[in-house]
Amino acid sequence: MHLITECQVEKLALELLSSGDVVAAGVYVTxxxxxxxxxxxxxxxLCAGVFHSLQLLELSGIGDAQLLQSHGIEVLVDNPNVGENLQDHPLTGMCYEVVDGLPTIDMIRDPEVIQGAMTAYMTSREGPLTSGFHAAASIPVVECLTEPGRSELLKVLDEHLNATGNPKAPSQELQYASIRSILENPAEASAVMAMGATQFHFDKETHKDIFSISDPHNYMCFLVSLANPLSSGTVHITTGTVQNLPAVDPQYLSHPVDIEILARNVQWVPTLVGTKPLADYVKPNGAVLPKGTDVSSLDKAREHVKRNTFNHPCGTCAMMSFDLGDVVDDRLRVYGVNGLRVVASVFPMIPKGFIQSSVYAVAEKAADLIKEDYS
Incomplete structure (x- = not known):
């Protein structure tokens, strides 16, 4: 392998043959x-991640014809599915102040503490930096484990699942049916809950502020992430050059069922926090972040979950049959182009939890497919 650094890929080098076939001949770089x-x-x-893989496809003439022409790009493959199907796990939650004297990661606001942790790790591989800061578990909508709760859930699905404007693409019909079967099954998880010994600020705008340790108290945070989102967004180029970043429209919680499911999962957090032995670590009448958080009613929980951040974006070069609205086939080959594969952002449906292991699996499978094709 020859790895080139300090190199910017501008676009793919695609050739239109007299036969009408499009062939990938290489890449243009600076x-x-x-x-x-x-x-x-x-x-x-092409392995440029969820936001830039589709950017390079569009800059190279693969994408929605109208969009490409608006930026002066020659259309080689008209595929309006490129850059669609952006999926993510909307992440929200709340943090509770812990009892006095209980150490949490918030203590690294003290330079001596973080220096001590770094020294312990570097010298003996010990201390807080040897492990992750949180533990996670997949959970169902707890109230739906009862018959009245299950009846209410089915009512929500019947009312909202196929609301006006949904599904937006043929593949989403299959996705919606699959997710409905998951939500109706009490043995399946609808969310992932993670508990971390630090503070998060979901009322802030930037990741720097969201993850900042700006509050002087120590906290225990409960993060709730939607496992099976119905909402999907888009990523598309804004100009004809790679130097300008694509426009990302995540459309988080644009589907009403997502709000209903996430709100019900968040409502369970205070019950969990108030249950021993966990309750022994939470300070009575202590602070809660974001300040003013109240999920005591479903309406208030719905408003709370709208304060969220992104977690695991994927899906903008999705793999499925072309007629269902996707970009690559089951061997990761781009529809309409010979000699071009995408090995990034190909999930047609986002995995339930952390996606990193699935990303690794796609890369391993891609290597096997390529070896098979050239053996």
């Missing part, structure tokens, strides 16, 4: 201020 063509020996593998 290196040390000079534009170059790097030719592919056999094929091009």
């Amino acid at each position: 290196r040390n201020g000079t534009k170059e063509l790097l030719k592919a020996r056999k094929e091009v593998l």
Whole structure:
């Protein structure tokens, strides 16, 4: 392998043959201020993540014809599915002040504490930096484990699942049916709950502020992430050059069922916090973050979950049959182009929990597919 650094990929080098076929011949790059063509020996593998893989496809002439033409890009493959199907796990929660004297990660606001932790790890691989800061579990909508709660859930699904404007694409019909079967099954999880010994600020705008240790108290945080979102967003280019970032419209909680499910899961947090032995670590009448948080009613919980952040974006170059609205086939080959695969953001449906292991699995499978095709 020859790895090139300090190199910006501008777009794919695609050739339109007299037969009408489109072939990936390499990539155009800028290196040390000079534009170059790097030719592919056999094929091009695009692995630029959820936001930039589709950007390079669109800049190269693969995408929605109307969008590409509006930016002066020659249309080689008209595929309006490129950049659609952005999925994520909306993440929200609340934090509770812990009893005096209980150590949490918030203590690293003290330079001596973080220096001591770093020293312990570097010298003997001991201390708080040897483990993750949270534990997670998949959970159902707890109230729906009872017959009245289950009846209410079915009513919500019947009323909202196929609301006006949903589903938006043929593949979503299959997705909605699959998610409905999950939500109706009390043995299936509808959310992932993580408990972390630190503070989060879901009322802030930037990740820097969300994860800042700006409150002087120590906290225990409960994060709730929607496992099976029905909402989906888009990512598309805004100009004809790679230097301008694509526009991301996540459309979090745009589907009403997502709000209903996430709100009901968040409502269970105070019950969990008030149950021993966990309750012994929470300070009586202590502070709660975000300040003013109240999920005592379903209406208040619905408003609370709208304060959320993103977690695991994926799906903008989804894999499925072309007629269902996707970008790559089951061997990760881009529809309409020979010699081009995408090995990033190909999930047609987001996995339930942390997606990193699934990303690794796709990469391993891609390697196997390529070896099979050239063996």
